[in-house]
Amino acid sequence: MNKNFSICFISFFFLFMFMLLNFFMMMYFMFNNIVIFMEWELVSLNSTNITMSLLLDWMSLLFMMFVSLISSSVIYYSKSYMSLELNLNRFIILVLLFIMSMILLIISPNIISILLGWDGLGLVSYCLVIYYQNFKSYNAGMLTALMNRVGDVFILMIISWMLNYGSWNYIFYLNFMSNDYSMKIIGSMIIIAAMTKSAQIPFSSWLPAAMAAPTPVSALVHSSTLVTAGVYLLIRFNSLLLDMMFLKMLLLLSGLTMFMAGISANYEFDLKKIIALSTLSQLGLMMSILSMGLPDLAFFHLLSHAMFKALLFMCAGVIIHLMNDNQDIRMMGGMSLYIPMTSLCMNISNLALCGIPFLAGFYSKDLILDMVMMSNLNMLIFYLYYFSTGLTIFYTMRLLMYLMLNDYNMISIYNLYDEDYVMLKSMLMLLFMSVTVGSMLSWMIFSYPYMIYLPMNLKLMVLYVSFIGLIMGYMISNMSIYSVNKFLFLYKLSLFLSLMWFMPNLSTYGLNYYFLNLSRYLMKNIDMGWSELYSGQGMVKIVKNYSMMNILLQMNNMKIYMFSFILWMMFMFIVLIIMY
Template sequence: MNKFSLCFISFFFLFFFMLMNFFMMIYFIMYDMVMFLEWEIVSFNSMSVVMSLLLDWMSLSFMMFVLLISSSVIMYSKSYMSSELNLNRFIILVLLFVFSMILLIISPNIISIILGWDGLGLVSYCLVIYYQNIKSYNAGMLTVLSNRIGDVLILMVIAWMVNYGSWNYIFYLNFMNNDFSMKIIGGMIILAAMTKSAQIPFSSWLPAAMAAPTPVSALVHSSTLVTAGVYLLIRFNNLLIEMFFFKFLLLLAGLTMFMAGISANYEFDLKKIIALSTLSQLGLMMSILSMGMPILAFFHLLTHAMFKALLFMCAGVIIHLMNDIQDIRLMGGLSLYIPLTSLCLNFSNLALCGIPFLAGFYSKDLILEVVSMSNLNLLIFFLYYVSTGLTMFYTIRLLMYLMVNDFNLLSIYNLYEEDYIMLKSMFILLFMSLVSGSFLSWMIFSYPYMIYLPFNMKMMVFYIIFLGFIMGLMISNMGLYSINKFIKTYSLSSFMTLMWFMPNLSTYSLNYYFLNYGQNLLKNIDMGWTELYSGQGMYKIIKYYSVINYIYQMNNFKIYLFSFVLWMMIYIFMVMMM
């Protein structure tokens, strides 16, 4: 098979299933349908192993978005990864990733959720280490170890739910509210979701996972891996809403949003800036979810998936153009050379900021107005609005560095026009970034939300966006004379740049300690005492006795004579003693 034919077949099938999902979603919303499918795999006496699927408007719409983004990413990979010798292997890994996510989306059963959840973790590890260098291996190890915490917690939930006679958690959510032991399950689910969606203190793996190829980043950091935790909490929301720990999640998510916004302003790596913006938006989804508004969180999850995938695709084109350099200080004036990619990049960035009538505006503005209306303390209010301002701040800084400043890489450089295969896949997502916000707001909310607030409260979002815009312009024009100010505040700058020293805590301290401990266990227990008293020990004892037995079997006269004399002496001694 030609290495490009699998790309085309995958794109065609994913796009076809996406269209099928779209029409099913419209039908399910119109008739308010929920379909619960059960397939009995094996039945023995009174025991049956059943595979369950839950199809409702939520799972179908999420699946539609995942399939649309993954089909665009595979089409994009055909050009982006064209020099890759093992392109089919890459495409198969991406398809496995998409399949794991779909399994997670349509599962009402905690067993099938762990299959999808673990599949995501395993395949993401394979994709992060795809380029096979030391940086990729370190990032992959950090990613997989951070996600293992969530896997273990879900396994503990499976063990705990044995008490209820079934793993179909969807039937028990309302009953669980009255049961204290189910609060333990709720706490485990929240912690598991925090590891997958990279909330503080598990945030450091998300920017590290940028070691993966850019098409993978576009898929992983928009609609699949990082949103799995948010989606799990949306499904379990009825159980969690009364829990104190859920309120604590509001603070952690707000701090994640704030920390990611600050770190993105100190960052110069193009992909890491976009990764930190993903982290910020995940904090926004988690925080509004912990306030008890799962539909709003789901709405923002879907709109965010579109423009974030597009943003990563544009970053991939720019990185190709710059000979695989990701430092934004060496870029500039790109709108003159790659106008269509620049158009997509600017639209997706503006949608991220929540500029009116683009996709991000419909969800972000609604979330912030609901926050303004709610009964929250000043700290949470501050975190929401300042994080929104910081989003505008780092976006304008990025646009100034990429589009407006002078080109800094080389004095003579041949910048080529964009690849049309990449552009076609990007234009699909550009169209969705423009219309998906209004389309989803019509589909999800059956009646229009009218939120009445005082004029200044209503305009607060625009004030913050305008302030972020001015600050972004000022920072990007500060130039070299700002270096002295950074040197004066070196400690603060390093604290902000390194995500509040979280990578040091998770990577260099905890992971190193646990991996070292594991190595000592392996050396002393598995390859030491256990070997001595099981495999190797038994082998040595049997070998020793078999050698003695073999000597006897040689029919040697001296041995028989020696044995006869020995037994006679023992017999005589015993007779004399009697």
Template sequence: MNMNKNICYLFFIFLFFFSMMNLFFMIYFIMNNMIIFFEWELISLNSTSIVMSILLDWMSLLFMMFVLLISSVVIYYSKSYMVSELNLIRFIILVLLFVFSMILLIISPNIISILLGWDGLGLVSYCLVIYYQNLKSYNAGMLTALSNRIGDVLILMVISWMLNYGSWNYIFYMNFMKNDLVMEFISVMIIMAAMTKSAQIPFSSWLPAAMAAPTPVSALVHSSTLVTAGVYLLIRFNLLIVNTFFIKILLLLGMLTMFMAGISANYEFDLKKIIALSTLSQLGLMMSILSMGFPDLAFFHLLTHAMFKALLFMCAGVIIHMMNDIQDIRYMGGMNIYLPLTSLCLNISNMALCGIPFLAGFYSKDLILEMVSFSSLNMFVFFFYYISTGLTMYYTIRLIMYLMINDFNLLSIYNLYDEDYVMLNSMFMLLFMSVVSGSMLSWLIFYYPYMIMLPFHLKMMVIYVSIMGGLIGFMVSNMNIYSLNKFMKTYSLSSFMCLMWFMPNLSTYGLSYYFLNYGQNLLKNIDMGWSELYSGYGMMNILKNYSIFYNMFQLNNLKIYLFSFILWMMIIIYMLLMSM
């Protein structure tokens, strides 16, 4: 057991040291406007060479710093959270493989090395989702793996299409995008691959299902690694994709994802699923602002979101641990009395998620919403953005009501304590970052301050919808069960909203059940093999069918006798004519 603890400490120090090193390098690079590009050739095929390359600029270094910081804290947190796990080393190695895959994806300007990191993320995420080996985990893991495989296949297709150009380094293609049909096609495939990884609307169902993974993994996966890979890919490819016809569809799908996740989170009672759906909502926000041509804002929000979302999952992990592994928020309540420090972290990360002024989420979210107000978009987009912001406040207030203000509903004699200092120390590190990272990044990333002139009421619009959403959340949480049932009497609409617009059913039953049922007999035949089908059992079936057919002739039926008599007479006449 001591060895396990030492390994956690060792990897925590190792990753934390690398994270700080990346921070200093990033500041040096950004001050001197530096980019380092390593390249070495592996194989040369006719005119195309497979080259391994690494791109180090301020963006990749900053993102690596965030990924390494969060993963170091997660490994330190796992020392206490996974204390009952006998094979902790295997868990740590899986997490490290996951982080390594993400770093490979971050520093790759080459689509082949991007595929290595991309595929590595998909494979290791499957191993982590099925970590607790039960039926729910296996189903969730399969859904996650197969959804991500679509993205992998699209990236493979991009690699084969890029053969036309002689190189796989996407940074070379920024200039001759204009009126090139093949490049348009490549851009659409990259956008669709990013949509599978970042769980945009046709592929959203795997993200809440991936909650079957242990909580430290959820904190890592849904903050800075797996789900942000798609957004990061599009930020990197931004100059390629900005002129495509598909970009407007991405804006629409991003907004719908944001809206759908916000509504579904208000119907959900599973603590981890609510946080997962809030991640989905923020991913929709990033994708839609990216499709409007603001990659720097999307990157800024991606980094600030990573900090408070990892903290939110860690707080959820502590609460679930204390509640005897129950995730239903209806059993919880009064957490601020029993777990004051965890509640402090939870509330601050929730407020950062809502964009309360001067916390991390405020700097990025407020800037994004003001840029939306400033852009020449239609009213549909404008309303969707602000309604989704109100919904974020709605489900956050609802969560706080259930967790903090309502009464504790588990057992009358139950011991809750807030003295797991390993978990608390790791949470306080992220708490500090959740408060500081927004202002720090806004000074570091932007060379000049965004100056946005808006009318007073449009400037205050964010605050209006936040207050409105908070009030509705408070009132709905205060309703008793009877009035709540009357309020949600439209069961069909309720189930439609609650089940993420039936997306999990469409992704599972819709894609497998009916097709498998339709091809069941064919599958049976293939499974048996041709030898089984046409000899032995198969031959018996054939003879049985023929005997049924002959049996019909043996019936004393006048029509059959008459028909056979005429048939034979025709054959005899034909034979006689032929012989003459």
């Protein structure tokens, strides 16, 4: 246990120091408007150079600061959460590899090093999703890996397309590419790659499935690392993506993702999956605001969301531990009476998620919805934004009703205690950030004031929608009004909405079942069929047969018969010539 403690503490200490370093560098870079671009030549052979390039500006340093802060909290939290794990070192090393891949992705101005970080995230996330080795984890890991491979393929295609330019440092070519019509192809490929990593429709089903990973991993993956990689990539490529037709498609798909995740979360009973669907909804919000051409705002929401979502997952982990590893919210209840400190953290992070004024989520969400009202959008997108905002408060209220207000439903023996100080300390650090980070970032990121003029009704629209979501969530969770719950009797509609619009079925059967079955048939008929017959063992068999015939010919007196046969043929030939 001492050895396990030491690796946890060392990792926590170094990540925390790295976070402080990034913070001071970021402040210095931001106020002095500094950007550092470093190139390190690895190999130089004749005219071929292989270089490693790094880009340090306020954006990459700020993002690295947030990643290292959350990951240091998660590793400290893992010391207690994973304390019964025999191979805790292996788990911590995997998490550190994951963080290193994300940092490589953040500081890369080069599409090849982005691929290394991108693929590193996909590979390590597969190892972490299948960490608890059972069939459910294996299926979830395979789904996650195969979905993310689609994005990897598109990035490889971008690398091959950028051979036209003489360098893979895309950061220098963005303005040039935006004028070049053929380079719109790169833009559309970047969008598809980002959609797979950030789980937009139709690639959404892997994100709730990835909940098979241990809870500290979920807190890291679904707040600041894996799922935000796609959003960050689009923020970096933003100047290339302007005035593209594909962006309208992205706006529609991300709006639908936001809406679909909000509805599905209201039907879900698995605590971690509800929070995962909430992440999916917020990712849809980030992608949609990006597709409207507001990268600073998307980055602002990405960072503020990372804090309270990591905290929310950590609180869920504590509750799951205390419930003897049960994740069904119907079994829970009365948490505020027995674990007040964890309940406080959970409620504050939930309120920040809803965008309650002056918490972290309020500053970004309110600004986003105000910009949506000012922009020239159609009614469908407008309604998708507002319905999704209402649904966020709807499922949050439902969660709070089940967890805090209902009666404890599980077993007669209460096993609830709030004295795991290691977990509480790691949560309190994020609790402080969840309250303060919104106002801090709004001062830091936006050097210019946003002047937003709206009529009173439109300005208060956010509050109206929030209040309606609150009332509906209370009524449906409390089962107080029978007529409201009538839609639960529409079995087929409920099934459709609760199964994420049948996306997991389509991806599981369509992607995994048919593709993997196809590969099984190919292996059976080609690798072990024709290929086996005409290569490898088959060739050995054929050569062996020929050599056996050869030996038979050599052992017999074939040459005598052949000599007499040739003599006889010559004699017949001479006779024929004489006769004619």
